Amino acid sequence: MVALRLTRATRPTVQLRRLLVAAAAGGTGFLLLACLGYALDHPQQADAAALRLAWCAVPLAAAVHLALAVARTDPGTRPRPGLSAVGLGPARLMALSALTTALSCALGSVLALLVFLHLRGDLTGMPFDGAASDFLAADQPLPIPATLTLLGLVPATATTTVALALRPRDPRRAAPGPRGFGRFGAYGRSAARETFGAYGRFGARRGNVPAAGRPAADGAQPTDGAAAGAAPDPERSGHGTSGHGTAPGTDTETKTQTEAVAEAEAETGSPAPETAWTDGSRRPSKDTPVGLPWGITLVTAGLAVHAYAERQAGAVLLGWFLIATGLVLASPGLTHLCGRLLQSTRPGALRLLAGRVLMAEATRLGRPLGVVCAVVTAGYAMTTLYAGSAPAFGPLTTLGALLVTGCTVATLLTAAVETRQCRADTTATLLRLGAPAAMLRAAAALRAAALLVLFGPLTLAVAALAALPVDR
Known part of the structure; x- marks a missing residue:
């Protein structure tokens, strides 16, 4: 119902593009039915009928390509603010695009069937003095399963292509991988394998996470944050001789904390999402x-x-x-x-x-x-x-x-x-x-x-x- 309302409440240019998709699907369906009629009228020439059917792959690909291009430019199924709140997220909009494409192609296939039956003389008599009876097999009954299969080929192919091309993608960068864990749930990144009881040994984790007020195991100096935690500066804490609430060292402390948070986020491998979900179309590459x-x-x-x-x-x-x-x-x-x-x-x-x-x-x-x-x-x-x-x-x-x-x-x-x-x-x-x-x-x-x-x-x-x- 939503797809029908979006289809009805669009601009004339959008409706014209959808009618072009229907016309392309109808022309391709008519060519497929003409190949079926030729095969029925010439059962001894199976190779020629197969070659005609193979040539129909070219207009089929052109019609599907047009349907995909029209689905990409459809304003009724593009993401807009507030649609996710009413249940129209990226996946639902993709389904609406596929359903709209299926409706347009189905309309074209129905028109192709009506024209084919009219030229065969099954509806109102033989038109054009029977000139089209040579390649439409007007004197033979039309097999219903084969007809429905050929008519459903264009809608099924176009709908599947649109659904795969417009499926929602997460634009966020992938994480660098699952974080490794050491013994007892500790975060470990060393390549060397630990022996049993190494975690509980005194000083085993001394070089990984430097504590406040003591140097690291490899001789590195403690960070500013650790030094600040071990010996707070009276000027930074705001109790210095200046008497003001903010001292000149506050900016340095804030910068140090910001860098520490950034390093922690980079180490955990969970960056913030860059943008929200998109409509599935790829951005132009630089x-x-x-x-x-x-x-x-x-x-x-x-x-x-x-x-x-x-x-x-x-x-x-x-x-x-x-x-x-x-x-x-x-x-x-x-x-x-x-x-x-x-x-x-x-x-x-x-x-x-x-x-x-x-x-x-x-x-x-x-x-x-x-x-x-x-x-x-x-x-x-x-x-x-x-x-x-x-x-x-x-x-x-x-x-x-x-x-x-x-x-x-x-x-x-x-x-x-x-x-x-x-x-x-x-x-x-x-x-x-x-x-x-x-x-x-x-x-x-x-x-x-x-x-x-x-x-x-x-x-x-x-x-x-x-x-x-x-x-x-």
Whole structure:
């Protein structure tokens, strides 16, 4: 009920993003049902039906990626002050995000089933003069278990992905480990093993904890606190000749006590929590992303596989998988590099702001950019492959291409919205300090132009290299 109320009481832009998720889930479900219809209509071509079903993994991954991006930017399920008091903690908000995603995907799957049944002629008769009966198996009964399984694949996968990605994480630093205990419950850190009765021997613990008024076993001098405890100074206690309640040595004593408390906390290994629970999204890292060398290696390996594939289906799929994975891994590092290049050669306030934002949001923006580059590269190569006398794209292939392209572009735009939401406090601070709004818009335009200048030629170069074996 709470998920339905949050879904109903949101802004139109949020509802539009949820409708995009429903449309992506509906298109993917329709492709899966079309593969089922092809398998029913061509039972002797099991390999071709399995290959069609394997190709549906690409739009499925695109739809799930879009659902995850939309769930991250959903304002109705983001942590706000006071929600934990009414029982809406991080775990409950994660469950609400997953339930909202499940509702959107389920709506799309139901629409896909209705369209599929309408094209088969099961609802109101055969439309389009039976043109869709070749790949929908209109003359055969539809198996209900297989239909429900294929329709539930997108909601189940998207819901599980959202739940795992948005699960609550404790941002506090982990403790250095359980503290070791000696004999009789005493705190012990020495590596040497004690013999029986060593604890009760006179002077055995003399060197570990120096007592007040006596030196340590290793000859170290007693601390200020111990000295103060053994022989209190009349000036520090406030009974000196000055007659005031506070003496000049009070600050030194307070500092000594503060340092002692800090050392005790560091020794026990229980630091104070830095922040409260978050929404589960990872904060942008200040370091350079480490996936750039691995991404370049995978892209090179994929191009090498394409060079020796000779249009074999398995080798082509492996090559595209390596190229796509390499682009996704390398894109955060390239985005970080783009932000660093913007700040080179004595930058002004505009370039410095644009570059710092790109460096801070390299991972959040880089991965959707890598997916877009992989889709554009594959589209260019497939267009080159089917150019000339090859058969034209069919309706299902066109639907799949539009679905993957639309999902990737919508995911990239949603990631930009998420970046804007995460920088809302910083933007408000800049505006409060007097920064003009035109400069912020110019910085956003500069970031988009810099990414286009870097990723545009890179995508075209990888696509041209991938299509070279096809042109030969």
